[in-house]
Amino acid sequence: MEKIEQNLIPTRTLADGTRIPCLGLGTFGSDKYNAAQISAAVEGAIRAGYRLIDCASVYQNEAQIGEVLSKLFAEGAVKREELFVTSKVWNDRHGDGEVIASCRQSLADLQLDQIDLYFVHWPFPNYHAPGCDGDSRNPDSKPFSVEEFMGAWRQCEELVDMGLVRCIGMSNMTIKKLEEVLPLCRIKPAALELELHPSFQQPELFAYAVAHDMVPVGFCPIGSPSRPERDRTAEDVVDTELPSVAAAAKAHGVHPAVICLKWAVQKGAVPIPFSVKEPQYIANLKCVTEDPLTDEEMAAIAADDKNCRLVKGQVFLWPGAKGWQELWDEEVPETL
Ligand SMILES: NC(=O)c1ccc[n+]([C@@H]2O[C@H](COP(=O)([O-])OP(=O)(O)OC[C@H]3O[C@@H](n4cnc5c(N)ncnc54)[C@H](OP(=O)(O)O)[C@@H]3O)[C@@H](O)[C@H]2O)c1
Numbered sequence: 001m002e003k004i005e006q007n008l009i010p011t012r013t014l015a016d017g018t019r020i021p022c023l024g025l026g027t028f029g030s031d032k033y034n035a036a037q038i039s040a041a042v043e044g045a046i047r048a049g050y051r052l053i054d055c056a057s058v059y060q061n062e063a064q065i066g067e068v069l070s071k072l073f074a075e076g077a078v079k080r081e082e083l084f085v086t087s088k089v090w091n092d093r094h095g096d097g098e099v100i101a102s103c104r105q106s107l108a109d110l111q112l113d114q115i116d117l118y119f120v121h122w123p124f125p126n127y128h129a130p131g132c133d134g135d136s137r138n139p140d141s142k143p144f145s146v147e148e149f150m151g152a153w154r155q156c157e158e159l160v161d162m163g164l165v166r167c168i169g170m171s172n173m174t175i176k177k178l179e180e181v182l183p184l185c186r187i188k189p190a191a192l193e194l195e196l197h198p199s200f201q202q203p204e205l206f207a208y209a210v211a212h213d214m215v216p217v218g219f220c221p222i223g224s225p226s227r228p229e230r231d232r233t234a235e236d237v238v239d240t241e242l243p244s245v246a247a248a249a250k251a252h253g254v255h256p257a258v259i260c261l262k263w264a265v266q267k268g269a270v271p272i273p274f275s276v277k278e279p280q281y282i283a284n285l286k287c288v289t290e291d292p293l294t295d296e297e298m299a300a301i302a303a304d305d306k307n308c309r310l311v312k313g314q315v316f317l318w319p320g321a322k323g324w325q326e327l328w329d330e331e332v333p334e335t336l
Contacts, residue, residue: 009285024052030227039067042068042069047077048281051078056087056088062087063109086115086217087119088193103118117190118165118168123172124144126138138318139319150181167191175205188213189214190215191214195220197239198245200309200310216269217270220311221264222260231310245263252291262287266298
């Protein structure tokens, strides 16, 4: 297996001085890949040189990933301190004491004493059954509430105090929500996980994260071509077919997926592409070490933004909500 030299992989610095690699491996199987396949990819990716792994309790594979990590530590393939592991609390565990209990479960599953970066996965306590229909509504779902969110965030702060996590982060936020909660945080978020790919660049939110010392961690960086059916609509743009991405792929002689990743990294983000296929995940990490995009190519991709959100979150809507745009503090178009 090809190995990528660590000293060739650029890093980002979190607000507390911790350095993390500029690209990591996602572990959400999109209902298509199972835990055994994903944990095997985590093993292969770490052996190839990955040092950042993006996990979450809802991906239902932390126990299998924990087995792999423990095996790699035992054989000396990687040291714990060389690895940066994230996890996330799911929407149904925001209540009193629940965030801490969920984090303890992730720690036990991952077989770690500490998680490096722990996210509040979504800013709502809204739960939906795994694999349910896009238009199903949970009667208990509610709109965003600062008080409810801060209840979850206070527990994340406590996790830092307890030493169970090193840094904490937020995910699926908007500027409006961040403006409301950031002044209330005793420990500020070190990172913001956000959907980020050439057809959905979120320039204002991205700039806001950077200005507030949150490293932007980009999910669905390739436009999530294997995402579940419930997350697909007829209007969705295919990132790898955008003219600017296709042209750069041709010029560099690589797959367009790799262009999406180079673009994200050169912008200053930390993309977390998913793949269980060895040639893909190796190409994805290797691409940050060689043959950067030109300024012209970066500008052409910037101009190809289509404001095309793929993960709309409609399953988290509350009864009576008019459309998924409400989750993102946007106007719901009249036609819906
Ligand atoms: N915070 C959140 O709410 C949130 C939401 C969504 C995702 N995430 C995180 O972000 C990660 C990545 O997002 P994602 O998995 O949805 O989408 P993605 O990384 O944009 O797309 C992954 C897919 O792209 C294809 N691919 C990967 N590398 C390739 C290459 N070199 N050449 C050609 N095709 C390639 C693979 O398709 P095939 O399988 O068909 O080969 C793979 O399944 C997730 O795994 C998860 O960790 C977080």
